[in-house]
Amino acid sequence: MEKISGARSLIKALEKQGVKEIFGLPGGANLPMYDELYKSNIRHILVRHEQSAAHMADGFGRVSRRAGVCFATSGPGATNIVTGLATANADSAPMVAITGQVPTAMIGRDAFQESDIIGIANPVVKYSFQPTKATDIPEVVKKGFYIAETGRPGAVLIDIPKDVQTNEAEMSFPEEVKIRGYHPWTDPDVVAIEKAIKLLLSSTRPVILAGGGVIISSAFAELQSLAEMLMIPVVSTFKGKGAFPENHALSLGPIGMHGHAEANKIMSEADCVLAIGTRFSDRSVGTFAEFEKNLKIIHLDVDPAEIGKNQTTSVAIVGDVKASLRIFVKLLMQKAFKKTEENEWLKHVSEVKQYWHDNLKIPQGELTAARIMRKLREVMPAQSIVTTEVGQHQMWASLFYDVISPGTFFSSTGLGTMGWGFPAAIGAKAARPDLPVVDIAGDGSFNMTENSLATSVLDNLPVIVFLVNNYTLGMVAQWQRTFYDRRMIGVDQKRCPDYCKLAESYGAQGIRVGDLNELGQAIKAGLKSDVATVIDIPIDPEEDVLPFVAPGTSLKDMILPS
Amino acid sequence: MVWAILSILVENKPGILFKVTHLFRSRNFNIDSISVGVTENPELSKMTITTIGDEKQIGQIVKQLDKMIDTIEVKRLDDKKTVFRELSLFRVKVSKPSDSMEINNIANSFGAKAHDARKDSIMVELTATPEQINNLQELLAPYGILDIARTGVAALQRGGD
Numbered sequence A: 001m002e003k004i005s006g007a008r009s010l011i012k013a014l015e016k017q018g019v020k021e022i023f024g025l026p027g028g029a030n031l032p033m034y035d036e037l038y039k040s041n042i043r044h045i046l047v048r049h050e051q052s053a054a055h056m057a058d059g060f061g062r063v064s065r066r067a068g069v070c071f072a073t074s075g076p077g078a079t080n081i082v083t084g085l086a087t088a089n090a091d092s093a094p095m096v097a098i099t100g101q102v103p104t105a106m107i108g109r110d111a112f113q114e115s116d117i118i119g120i121a122n123p124v125v126k127y128s129f130q131p132t133k134a135t136d137i138p139e140v141v142k143k144g145f146y147i148a149e150t151g152r153p154g155a156v157l158i159d160i161p162k163d164v165q166t167n168e169a170e171m172s173f174p175e176e177v178k179i180r181g182y183h184p185w186t187d188p189d190v191v192a193i194e195k196a197i198k199l200l201l202s203s204t205r206p207v208i209l210a211g212g213g214v215i216i217s218s219a220f221a222e223l224q225s226l227a228e229m230l231m232i233p234v235v236s237t238f239k240g241k242g243a244f245p246e247n248h249a250l251s252l253g254p255i256g257m258h259g260h261a262e263a264n265k266i267m268s269e270a271d272c273v274l275a276i277g278t279r280f281s282d283r284s285v286g287t288f289a290e291f292e293k294n295l296k297i298i299h300l301d302v303d304p305a306e307i308g309k310n311q312t313t314s315v316a317i318v319g320d321v322k323a324s325l326r327i328f329v330k331l332l333m334q335k336a337f338k339k340t341e342e343n344e345w346l347k348h349v350s351e352v353k354q355y356w357h358d359n360l361k362i363p364q365g366e367l368t369a370a371r372i373m374r375k376l377r378e379v380m381p382a383q384s385i386v387t388t389e390v391g392q393h394q395m396w397a398s399l400f401y402d403v404i405s406p407g408t409f410f411s412s413t414g415l416g417t418m419g420w421g422f423p424a425a426i427g428a429k430a431a432r433p434d435l436p437v438v439d440i441a442g443d444g445s446f447n448m449t450e451n452s453l454a455t456s457v458l459d460n461l462p463v464i465v466f467l468v469n470n471y472t473l474g475m476v477a478q479w480q481r482t483f484y485d486r487r488m489i490g491v492d493q494k495r496c497p498d499y500c501k502l503a504e505s506y507g508a509q510g511i512r513v514g515d516l517n518e519l520g521q522a523i524k525a526g527l528k529s530d531v532a533t534v535i536d537i538p539i540d541p542e543e544d545v546l547p548f549v550a551p552g553t554s555l556k557d558m559i560l561p562s
Numbered sequence B: 001m002v003w004a005i006l007s008i009l010v011e012n013k014p015g016i017l018f019k020v021t022h023l024f025r026s027r028n029f030n031i032d033s034i035s036v037g038v039t040e041n042p043e044l045s046k047m048t049i050t051t052i053g054d055e056k057q058i059g060q061i062v063k064q065l066d067k068m069i070d071t072i073e074v075k076r077l078d079d080k081k082t083v084f085r086e087l088s089l090f091r092v093k094v095s096k097p098s099d100s101m102e103i104n105n106i107a108n109s110f111g112a113k114a115h116d117a118r119k120d121s122i123m124v125e126l127t128a129t130p131e132q133i134n135n136l137q138e139l140l141a142p143y144g145i146l147d148i149a150r151t152g153v154a155a156l157q158r159g160g161d
């Protein structure tokens, strides 16, 4: 057998894995990998900051449901991706990050650009590897993708010392790997599913709560069949937004801190919930004790550790959403039960929905949150991919931008990482160049990774930045207005920078709009453009996100617009 | 609050102890004692961790440990069906000649051994349950304990279970 270097075997293993693009930035400790990448057909997408490389890989992974890959050098390159690893992992997104490390003999000597990235990243990754021999690399790569993509997906880190990259050896590439302590899939327990069905059919006020797991498992058709067979209203978590078409008659939208009023209302009235692929975050449920009061919880999740972590369950089903929902549907078809098109509960649900549709007060004005989001929805094709940044604009997107085509809405929800949305949009575009991609952004968040404009323009990955510009760290400002008696500190961006000029300086398109009509035109221009388009939308910095369930209170206690 | 003994079979690879203890830290669980050693299979090590928490917390600890990719098996041992022992060493102060005799007597009553008897101190070794060791410690305390070393618990379920 021919001898090849560790770096060569890495690139070969990535090619075998089907990797077509890598987001990254080189440095001393990963030069051997880059030298092999030079000889490969894999496309390298150069970033301006490694954090963005990780977010791009994350966006790519969420959209394609295959691990996105990013490269960084040792030391500061590696520490720069930590936020990206934590963000992907918190949201169970598949990602493989590959870092260079100082040579084995230098580890522990405080070498130049040495950082113990395995130690630093440990609590924020699903798994990490540091191969010590070149011959380990093919297997490590195979295992890395296997772990990142299966069961509850997550971020995997592979840290390769420079000598391990350069050492040559005869390599063999495993077709399959087994990991003794890793059993990602459990066959769903049919008996538990039967129990769940019984409970759902015997309850009078049932709801389905669709979580992020539905999107991860891409079980959209299954969820819709089940909801329609049982005629049960569907709420979601914010991460599960768009797991179920939001224009469907049974859809009520996200619950939680900034949930839809009708969703929070119906969720708090329910007597039984089928919670699918959700980890019951405090942002979704308000207070744990209050949420489970008088509520029977059926919890379906692939991760056994999620069962009973935050809420007490009546029926637990451990398994993949798609596989389990198929069994639900099959069992229901065998049972000759009569579905009720009409009952008291459904009637009440649609009344509540109608009430909030008619009565939720939204501020008057031309460019208000609700109106700009609805305009965006109106102009964007249904199957467009949306990412968001973090802040008020993100919550307004949740409230006023309806996801019609399931699984097209992505956001940093668990960590809430400002600066995620734009690079993630670029990663999404790399995964689906055929679809329009828009990042619903806030000015503060965009500032954190706006230099990705260079990547978007130069690597031909055009996306729209829908910049909801209050020149304010608006979400924080809202908390200061609400809970700190308007003592505003550290939130004013002082009308800096000029986003149109900023966009233009990168060779992108910048459009400032003054009314809804111009906004519509700008979105259309963005859809047609072959460079990134930043749409600067000035909005009132005092506008609040409402309804608002204050932290530590229950979904019943929504603060409503007055 | 209950005291639980967890027996964890893990890959015998560098960094595993770090990952396990880090899990306890990041999830805000307690480690009461920990001991590690290789097993009959050199690829695997056995960790024995004793911990304190309410039933729900301990259930979570077991599940989170189980979820770790490097853990092969996580068992919560039933302390009634388990032999568990800890090795302890005490250096006890000898202030007057009679102390030496008394300390020896206490040690004998626990089945402990005395070592390294000197004019001003004596070492006592006891392998027993943590509770018995605590009892011994209480009785030795009045003489003045100069130094203590405890290993943490090693545990094996009795045969047939």
Ligand SMILES: Cc1cc2nc3c(=O)[nH]c(=O)nc-3n(C[C@H](O)[C@H](O)[C@H](O)COP(=O)(O)OP(=O)(O)OC[C@H]3O[C@@H](n4cnc5c(N)ncnc54)[C@H](O)[C@@H]3O)c2cc1C
Residues within 6 Å of the ligand: A090, A091, A092, A151, A152, A153, A210, A211, A212, A213, A214, A216, A217, A236, A237, A238, A239, A240, A254, A255, A256, A257, A258, A259, A276, A277, A278, A279, A280, A281, A283, A284, A285, A300, A301, A302, A303, A306, A319, A320, A321, A322, A390, A391, A394, A395, A412, A413, A414, A415, A416, A417
């Ligand atoms: C500013 C801000 C405000 C927010 N406000 C809200 C709010 O109002 N309401 C709200 O709900 N959230 C809100 N969030 C988001 C919140 O922090 C959590 O990220 C979110 O609620 C988590 O949703 P989830 O549990 O459905 O999804 P995830 O965190 O994605 O969890 C997915 C679950 O599904 C499981 N799973 C994964 N894959 C599968 C599979 N194939 N089969 C079965 N199970 C699987 C996982 O084990 C996990 O338990 C907010 C976030 C931010 C940043």
Ligand SMILES: Cc1ncc(C[n+]2csc(CCOP(=O)(O)OP(=O)(O)O)c2C)c(N)n1
Residues within 6 Å of the ligand: A389, A390, A391, A392, A393, A394, A415, A416, A417, A418, A441, A442, A443, A444, A445, A446, A468, A470, A472, A473, A474, A475, A476
């Ligand atoms: C990296 C990071 N730092 C700080 C925060 C805390 N934070 C949450 S929202 C927010 C303001 C976001 O401002 P902007 O992007 O302009 O959005 P807006 O709320 O104004 O719509 C801040 C600072 C965060 N989520 N992420």
Ligand SMILES: [Mg+2]
Residues within 6 Å of the ligand: A391, A442, A443, A444, A468, A469, A470, A471, A472, A473, A474
């Ligand atoms: Mg802002």
